[in-house]
Amino acid sequence: MTDSRQLSQSLRQWMDVTSHRSMQDQSRFVKAIGFSMAQFFLLMHVYYKKQCGISNLSEHMEITAPAASQLVDKLVQAGMLERAEDPHDRRAKQVTLTSKGRQLIEKSIHERFRWLESIVQGLSAEERSKVGEALRILTNAAEEREKKVDK
Amino acid sequence: MTDSRQLSQSLRQWMDVTSHRSMQDQSRFVKAIGFSMAQFFLLMHVYYKKQCGISNLSEHMEITAPAASQLVDKLVQAGMLERAEDPHDRRAKQVTLTSKGRQLIEKSIHERFRWLESIVQGLSAEERSKVGEALRILTNAAEEREKKVDK
DNA sequence: GTATAAAGTTAAGTCTTCTTAACTAAAAAG
DNA sequence: CTTTTTAGTTAAGAAGACTTAACTTTATAC
Numbered sequence: 001m002t003d004s005r006q007l008s009q010s011l012r013q014w015m016d017v018t019s020h021r022s023m024q025d026q027s028r029f030v031k032a033i034g035f036s037m038a039q040f041f042l043l044m045h046v047y048y049k050k051q052c053g054i055s056n057l058s059e060h061m062e063i064t065a066p067a068a069s070q071l072v073d074k075l076v077q078a079g080m081l082e083r084a085e086d087p088h089d090r091r092a093k094q095v096t097l098t099s100k101g102r103q104l105i106e107k108s109i110h111e112r113f114r115w116l117e118s119i120v121q122g123l124s125a126e127e128r129s130k131v132g133e134a135l136r137i138l139t140n141a142a143e144e145r146e147k148k149v150d151k
Numbered sequence: 152m153t154d155s156r157q158l159s160q161s162l163r164q165w166m167d168v169t170s171h172r173s174m175q176d177q178s179r180f181v182k183a184i185g186f187s188m189a190q191f192f193l194l195m196h197v198y199y200k201k202q203c204g205i206s207n208l209s210e211h212m213e214i215t216a217p218a219a220s221q222l223v224d225k226l227v228q229a230g231m232l233e234r235a236e237d238p239h240d241r242r243a244k245q246v247t248l249t250s251k252g253r254q255l256i257e258k259s260i261h262e263r264f265r266w267l268e269s270i271v272q273g274l275s276a277e278e279r280s281k282v283g284e285a286l287r288i289l290t291n292a293a294e295e296r297e298k299k300v301d302k
Numbered sequence: 303g304t305a306t307a308a309a310g311t312t313a314a315g316t317c318t319t320c321t322t323a324a325c326t327a328a329a330a331a332g
Numbered sequence: 333c334t335t336t337t338t339a340g341t342t343a344a345g346a347a348g349a350c351t352t353a354a355c356t357t358t359a360t361a362c
Contacts (some may be wrong), residue, residue, distance in 0.1 A: 013290045014289060014290050015263045019195070023167075023195055036348070045171075048171050054311090055308085070311090073311090090358065090359085091358045116165070126159055127288050132162075137278050137282060137360050139161070145270055206339060214321090217320080217338065217341070224341090225322095240328075241329095246341080
């Protein structure tokens with residue numbers, strides 16, 4: 001009981017710290033590269049999906065199909081996305097990242113990684129190994145869960 | 152060497168998973184409550200600062216002072232912020248969250264917390280305790296580091 | 303095979319955010 | 333005590349992200 005209480009509190013405090021940080025970092029990064037939050041979010045989604053159509057984007061971003069289409073348009077013009085016809089359904093489009101687009105997203109993740117790394121650097125060897133193990137556990141569990149949700 | 156390699160990779164993978172998730176959650180939450188990303192970001196900043204002036208906001212959000220002033224304006228009208236005169240400097244304003252505003256931010260953090268909690272729930276007791284300890288270590292280290300950066 | 307539904311696009315218009323410019327009021331500097 | 337700097341606001345206008353409406357093209361249903 002007390003144990004699960006304590007765990008909950010640890011999770012909550014960690015989220016408290018990272019919520020602020022992640023928001024600030026993302027906002028700064030997006031501003032620095034000259035894209036809007038919406039555009040960046042779209043690129044991020046394509047990065048994780050590897051490939052997706054306009055309707056999928058509009059659904060996940062909770063915007064209308066025209067809005068998604070227009071955002072994609074600009075990102076294609078900016079050289080971040082490629083838009084190809086789906087060979088199995090000629091109505092549909094397959095949107096994918098260009099290498100330039102992939103690099104951008106990877107850079108943004110890398111910047112967040114560096115924050116975490118800078119925190120870990122101040123730790124003792126024992127603490128570092130504990131943190132490493134725990135994050136491996138969490139990453140695996142998160143990925144398992146993601147699969148289930150995706151159905 | 153190999154050890155630090157492995158740690159780096161664990162950090163990176165964790166960031167990979169959470170970057171996407173945190174972006175998606177935040178974007179959804181913000182949309183659901185009917186505020187813009189910028190407004191939400193501003194509220195978040197005030198939440199962590201407890202209290203701050205317009206110039207501080209404009210600096211941290213990397214927007215001009217008029218932009219900050221206008222955003223604050225709308226959030227005051229929406230009942231999320233309070234704007235009072237600084238007793239020590241009558242030019243300056245002290246912006247603080249109303250209880251409604253604080254509740255909103257806390258709710259957003261809580262939603263993110265619940266994601267993490269749902270992941271942890273699938274773990275064994277031993278794994279949970281490892282995760283709890285590691286997150287306590289990380290939270291402390293992050294807070295220490297924050298203090299240094301704030302000077 | 304015709305009718306309907308689905309995937310995207312284009313166009314026109316609205317709303318928001320942000321910028322610059324011009325201004326007020328208070329504090330600090332000289 | 334005058335000058336300059338600092339904090340913030342107001343106003344006008346530019347840029348972007350969305351929306352709805354109307355349309356094209358391809359797939360699915362009957």
